[in-house]
Amino acid sequence: MDQLTTDVCIAGRGPAGIIAARQLVLAGFSVIIIDNPSHKIHKFGETLPGSAIRLLTKLGLQSVIEALQKDQNLHQDYSPRVSGNMSFWGSETALFTDALQDPYGFGLRIDRQVFDALLAQHAQIDKIPQFSTNILDLKKIDNNWNVHLECGTSISAKWIIDATGRSAKISRLLGIERHRGIPLVALYRSCTPEKNISFNKTIISSDKNGWLYAGKISESHWVMGYHTTPKTASTLHNNAQNWNSILGKNTTISGLLGHLELKKDIYAHDVRSAWLKQGLGDGWIACGDALLAFDPIAGQGLFNAIYTGMKAVENIIQSAKDKHSQAQYLAEINRVIKTYENRRYALYKQEQRWLNSAFWKAHQTTTD
Incomplete structure (x- = not known):
């Protein structure tokens, strides 16, 4: 069995994982990416909003646009x-x-397939070690994670990032509770x-x-x-x-x-709303849809992926210097969730023509 060591292990190679990998490498961290292509779902026709375009430009990735x-x-x-x-x-x-x-x-x-490929290319993550396989289990041993892959490789990492999308694979392995909406x-x-x-x-x-x-x-x-x-x-x-x-x-x-x-x-x-009750812990953090996934009516899924991928890395960098950084990150995510849920409810409530419809009855209720 191969044994590898890295600073950060990223599970998932969508926009959130790509951004996190790039920012970590720029900050001097060693990174390994794990992505299981069998879990990919076909996506197309999404909108990259102006807010996400501006954020990519801020990150120095205007070449993608x-x-x-x-x-x-x-x-x-x-x-x-x-x-x-x-x-x-x-x-x-x-x-x-x-x-x-x-x-x-x-x-x-x-076209999401085209966008993801361009983002990976311009983020220059091709030199990062990558495994196309599944994560079987992970355990915290002393201060490091031991990540066991289906291909037989074992990785020791100080941090693990869950960027596995709506499946939230890492968070499920850790037993983290996940809110699932209507x-x-x-x-x-x-x-x-x-x-x-x-x-x-x-x-x-x-x-x-x-x-x-x-x-x-x-x-x-x-x-x-x-x-x-x-x-x-x-x-x-x-x-x-x-x-x-x-x-x-x-x-x-x-x-x-x-x-x-x-x-x-x-x-x-x-495409229901979903978010983790706990978005980070000792040596692990979630981003993108694994952290919080929006109803498409919000139109902010890609911005959320890019932004939380960036913020996850900022938290990893700051965690060694500021013991309050995790609390600040969680507080910010909770504010985003509250703002999103209020907006989602208000949008669905605007439709008053089918009040007896099962669909509209369900979506015109607030969530806890």
């Missing part, structure tokens, strides 16, 4: 600017928001609209059993997402007739985009 826009010009497989939102929420009348009024500016609608499933499909294919705002439209998200992801393709209860999602999965019924009844979507040519593949994700 430049690469996305360069790809747009060269390959037509691009990240178009998102000029704002067009919402049909609580009314059949459209409500517009404009990126010009956003203090952080425009966002980009990205069940919410997102079904995503790519499609080609009949008209207004160049429209560059995100469209959000509610209906009796959930809400729809639509946005342009390339020259000829859009992403369509339906967010609903697990029961409704099961009836829609791989059932074109039911999808056409949902879209046909939504006059706002059909009126704007006309007939939608839906692609075959459907991707289902559990």
Whole structure:
């Protein structure tokens, strides 16, 4: 069995893990990344908000944004600017928001696979030792973690970072309690609209059993997402007739985009709110969706991943100097959770047209 030693072991290679790895190396720490590709879920059509673009620039990673826009010009497989939102929420009348009024500016609608690859490339994490395998168990021995991998390697690390996304693999191994919010499933499909294919705002439209998200992801393709209860999602999965019924009844979507040519593949994700009751402990810390995962209505998942990845590293650096740094980190995370939950509740409460709907009844309740 191979035995390796490092300062920090990072579990997960999404945006939070990539940012954490880069910042640690810049601070002089040795790092090993562990990522199990079998746990990857297909993601596409997300929005990189202006706040996240500004944060990447602050971190010296503006080249990622430049690469996305360069790809747009060269390959037509691009990240178009998102000029704002067009919402049909609580009314059949459209409500517009404009990126010009956003203090952080425009966002980009990205292909997540492309974005993650570019972020890893420009963060220059290729020289960091990486294992594509699963973590079987971990134990704290004296002041170090002993991490046992499925491939047979054992790693000794002073710190371990849980950046494993919504699975929160490390936190589960440690027995950390996790809050899980109201069940919410997102079904995503790519499609080609009949008209207004160049429209560059995100469209959000509610209906009796959930809400729809639509946005342009390339020259000829859009992403369509339906967010609903697990029961409704099961009836829609791989059932074109039911999808056409949902879209046909939504006059706002059909009126704007006309007939939608839906692609075959459907991707289902559990997207309920979730967060750890304890986000860090002796020699370990969580970031990204492993720490706190937002309902997609918040539109801040990527900002949260980048920001908490950065803050996790700041906490590791400060922990040796300031015994109060952990308490400060937890206090900040708790403020973020409270602000998010208040906003989530307020947004769902704005929809008053289907008060007897099981979906809206559930999502118009506060959580503890």
